[in-house]
Structure formats: C-alpha cells, structure tokens
Amino acid sequence: MRAESPAPLILLLPPPLPDPPPNDWKVNVNISLSDLLPLDAENATLVGRIFDPEANGPCVVVVDGTDIVDITGIEPTVSSLFERADLLSAVQDLENRPRWALTDVIAATVDADMSKPRLLAPIDLQVVKAAGVTFVESMLERVIEERAKGDASQAAAIRDQLADAIGGAISSVQPGTEEAARVKEILKAEGLWSQYLEVGIGPDPEIFTKAPVLSSVGTGESIGVLSRSTWNNPEPEVVLAVRSDGTPLGAALGNDVNLRDFEGRSALLLTEAKDNNASCAIGPFIRLFDDSFGMDDVRELDINLRVEGPDGFTLEGQSSMKNISRDPASLIEHAYGDHHQYPDGFVLFTGTLFAPTQDRKAPGAGFTHELGDTVSISNPRLGALINKVEHSETAHRWEFGIWALIQNLRQRSLL
Template sequence: MNLASHLPTDWRDARLLGRIMTPAGPSPVLVRGGRLYDISGQVATTAEAVSRTELDRIEGVDLGALDELSFVTAWDEAGQADIVLLSPLDLQCIKASGVTFAVSALERVIEERARGDADAANAVRQSILDRIGGDLRDLRPGSEQAEGVKAQLIADGMWSQYLEVAIGPYAEIFTKAPVLASVGWGAEVGVRADSAWNNPEPEVVVICDPVGRPVGASLGNDVNLRDIEGRSALLLGKAKDNNASAAIGPFIRLFDDGFGMDDVRAATVRLEVEGQDGFVMTGESSMRLISRDPEELVRQTLSAHQYPDGFALYLGTMFAPIEDRDAPGKGFTHKIGDRVRVSSEKLGVLENIVTTCDQAPAWRFGVVELMRNLAGRGLLGVSV
C-alpha cells in the first residue's frame, strides 16, 4: 500500500522518524526531503535518535522516494509489498494520560446525576456554571476554583472516581504497554475476546527524549475496554494493557521550525471506523479543549521517576462513541475486521484493522531479542 495519502499534508517539509523491519532486523528510518533513509548504521534505535542533535546530518541508506514505496498492511494480500512499517517506538516507555478533557468528564457526571433527563441535565449544568462563573472549559484542574467545584459536587452527591483526575491537582498517568509492545500503521489492533463493550480512543502522542524534553508527536489509538474498566477502576490495567492494544504511527513528526508543541495544542484529531457490516462512524475532537496542557502532563509523568530511554505519552481523548451499532440503546462496540483511521492534518493517518488480542500476532520481540539482534548486526557499538 502506498503511504502518500496517510502522510501529513506538508510531509515533504516535515522531519519524520520511524522504524521498518528489514531482513536483518528492525531499523530506524528518517524521512528527509521526501525520501526514506535507513539510519541504523549511525543510530540503532529511535529512543537514541530523538536525542541526537546531528540527526539531520546523518546520511543513511537511501531507500527511495517515500511516495513511490509500497508498505505491507494486515489487510492486503501477502506479497503485494515488501516494507513493513513498525511502531516508531522501541525502547521508550509507553505511558498514557486519562480524563484530560474536563468538559467531557464533567458531562459524564452531569448525565449520571440527571439519569437521562435532558431538562434535569441542563439544570445541573447551569448550577455548575453558576458556581464557576464561566464555561466548563475555563475550569483549570487543581486550581482553587476547581477544588471548590469538586467539593460542591461531592456535597451534592455527585462524586465520581473520574472527578478527582478531571479537575483535581493530579492527572491520571498510567502505563499503556510494555517497551517494544506497541504496533504501528498497517497492523492489527487487538480487543480482548471476552470484552463486549470496547472502543478506539484517537489521541495525539507526545514523544520525549531521555531528559523528558518533548521532541515530537505522533498519532495513537489507545484501544479501550469500556465494560472491564467500568466494573472497577482497579481493572484499568486489564482494560488498557493487552496484546496489540497500543497503536502508534505512522511516524514520529520531530519538532522543528515548521512544527512544534503549539501545533499539538491546536490539532484536531479525527476518527473513522468502517466495519465489514457497512457500519461507518466518524467523529473528531479538538486539542484546544484539553484541560491540562500537554507540557503539564509531561511534567506530571516525570514527577514519579526518570525515563533514561525516553517515553511516549498518549494525551487522552474527549471522544467516546455512543452511536448505536446493532440495536437501539446498545451503543458502539468493535467488530472483527473494523478499519480504524485516526488522523490529523500535520501528523497524517494511523490506520489499523481490528481483531482479538489472542488472534493478533503474538508479541515475542522483546528487549533481550533486540539486544541480541543489534549485537549480531554489529550495531551495539554504534549507538543504542
């Protein structure tokens, strides 16, 4: 499959970092001037590459014009392409933040309190607006004003486990997947076979170097099992961290004069799900509505400990699909074969196909195997 339609609109001017599988093993690649370069001879991992100030001067092996190359996908017939695009992450820790859009979290509390009555919901919402003296999106988590609203909501019997992380001082930060376990563009994404209610979560993912400095961004699908998480917050790990449940790609767009954190803050993230049953669902969310600034979420991630190999941080989503798929009142859940597209103008399109976690390719290439592979290729002395 040709990647041209899945790249940022200005991809020829962008600095894109990724990974491909070669006959020798996984290799970092850099897109520069519209061409794809294998840079494994100079830098062996993307975790190291993001901290190399001379990255643009690395020549690498020219693999050709990116828009003329064909890439393998899980839904095309075998043999139609010979380049496998992997997740752009290797040794980075994969973290995620949840409930980062206070507007949507508070709306959940409002809906719960109103028990489906729109008029009652309006009354509850207006009561909250009167307390904060403005729009819900103006409520800054951890502020004195937010603490006051939270205290009043609790006093009114509207406490929710999501309320604390939505408007309290501490963000919800959790580990989404082990190192090397994420999947990339064109791969299968997995939902547990015992989950009856699940959904994609389209997000921007910020990539940070070993000292915690944001150096780029990508697109992510934080596959979520709503039925399992809904039973108990203590089941978050089972709902979030499963085989093939963390998709990232197609590339890391490195920050430069043409793309930076302000572009992340202004991004619109779109979602499209197309099922084999003819079902189509679309939606979008604006990063402008995020209640915690991306750099604040990075700081909170760093408050626990250090990440000597860097980390990737999913920034959260305000998109929760409620459109009925099979029957009225049943809402949305995935079916095997769903094509999921997460897109944003300056980051491209992350496309995957849904299967169950037990049917997705098993994750077997871990850190030991990577070290063994790099040593066999003579790359450990270059850079890891």
C-alpha cells in the first residue's frame, strides 16, 4: 500500500506593518513642555509610549526631567509593566537607556514627522472601558438627548422643562439607596423616568467598552467625529489604569468623544456614538500612584476643558471629581470581579460632569464640534491632553493592531 503523502506545510505569515501616514496629517496645535507635564512633575512618576522609527515600533517610556527614557528592555508593553510587583522600582531603572528630549518628541508628534520619535496613547493591550452617567448634570443631559431624539434644536426647551420638574433635589441623591428608589417612583409617576436616570441613580452604573485595544490616540493627534453627526461634543474625564487583579495603579486624562445626535435617537446606537476611528483619546501619560499621588488625589481633581474653534469660537468648562455620584473604587468593582476579568488589565473612563450647552451656530442650537477645533483637557496634576477635531473617516486610520504589535516585538527580539 502506498504511503500517504505528508500534509502540506502552511505558513501563517504576519501582515506587513502599515505604511506611515502622509505628512498632511499634522495637527497644527501648540503644545509646550509646561502643557504636557504636571506642575509637580519632579515628584510624578509618568509612564507613556512613543513610536520610535529606528525600532520601527512602539516603545514604553518614562519621563525623566525634560527627557523621556525607553524602558522597553524592562517590559515590552505597558500592560506587562503594570503587572510587575516591583513596578515603582522598575520604572526607576533608567541608566544607559535610549532617551530623547521631550520638546523634540512633542514637535515631531504635532508635525506628524514619521522620521522622528512621536507620542502615542500611554496604553497598549489594556481593554478600554468607560463608566457613563456618573454625574447628575451629565445624567440630565442624557435625558434631554433622549427626549429630543437627537435634535439639538429641541434641547433648550426640554432642559427648562426638566429643571422645573426636578429642580436641584436630585443632585443630592446617592445611587442605589432607598432614597434613590423613592425618587425613581416619584419620577415614574410624573412620566419623567428614563433609562439614563436608571443608571444615574439606580443600583448599577453604566459600564461599556469605549474602544478596541490599541485604537486610542494620544496627545497631539487628531480626534474623530463622524461626518454624519451634527450634534457632538468632547467629554473630559479622568481615566484610571487598573491591572489584571483589579488594583488601580494610576490615572490619566481622557476624551470620551461622543455623538449626541446618535445616542439621542436610540441608546442602542451607543457603539456608533462612542466608538469610531480616533474617537478615544488618552494621555499625555499615566501618572502612577506613589507617595506623591494616589486615589484620594483623584477624588479631588478638577478637569478643565477648553475648545478653540477656527471660527474664533471659545468654550470653557470644568468637571470636578468631587461631584461624582459614584466613587471611582465602586466603578472599578462594577467593571471587574468574579463577573468579568481582564488578563491584560484595563483602563476605565470615570465619566464627566461637563456637558456643553453653549450656543455656537444659532440661538437654541447648543454646542457641536467644527472641523479644526482644538480641544484641551488639563489638570495641574496630570498635564494636558490636546487634540484637533477631524472627521473619523479622514483621520489617521487605525492599522497597527494586536497582531502587528506581536510581529513587531518578535522582530525586535522582545518576545
């Protein structure tokens, strides 16, 4: 009997790395060293990522004075770095490692200079989660979106109606309490109950996935809104970095870009409203919890927002973590536990108090982004996250995914 021929060998070749973007993707924003770093930078432990063209891949970096230092030789990803028990000591091992001046990296980032190291979002393999409706003011704005069915011109009248019906009494209600249950029954009787009030003052918060792994953009890059959206806004937030055992390790700034018209038409359009190309920005760095900064400091942060439009329009606002309805530790417990694990860790957007209502185009029309808006989200303890608004369809395409990262790290003998 003739022996069977061996099965053919099939080689699964990794995809080629994406071509670098054209230089017309420069964002033309001004970012200084003082913008990027916390006021107490000399006491802060700041971890981030850059893309190094010499290595042809991402590198894990730590801020050292006015330099950033490549510590990819210690751990190849931010995710694996955060799993180390000796994290705070590991990020101090900076001798004889590649370093660059931060001013040069900032300049290359905003110029989209592919020949030089440039900043990336400070996370890699972590899942990007978000908590919504965690502040009373933003909760009421979600109710307004729902009742307006995505029509911005109806928002002002509905806002006045809700203010008359609810007043300020709801702002002191603690979610999940007996008092919250009584308020719920009153609002239902008045015909004012909403799914957003349910997650705002009910026992369970809204927890959703904001963006795919590796898709977030960093400071100095474009942020995206869909060209079909006519009512959208930035959402300035604190983003917590959490390792795989549920321990929070640090915090960064985030922009949970949102399409109000999409979500207002139907809550089932949340993915279309929240998750688009370049619609998730995190940065500039993750400030690790240490003796100078911890969760109690996060609870006291005021997050500042400034939008400057090419039309001369200016919008300013603030979101204070002191006014959050649910403690950040509680939000982590709802995202992680026996019910859900994250082997590579996760980051968690904690929500925002700020919902812009300032008219831009016409009286009663409210706020929406215009192309070319510069959005600055800042805090003295975390630095500044600065981006320029572009359509998601024309912003830098997301092409460097998980397989590309694995391939790249193998080529560099880091795996």
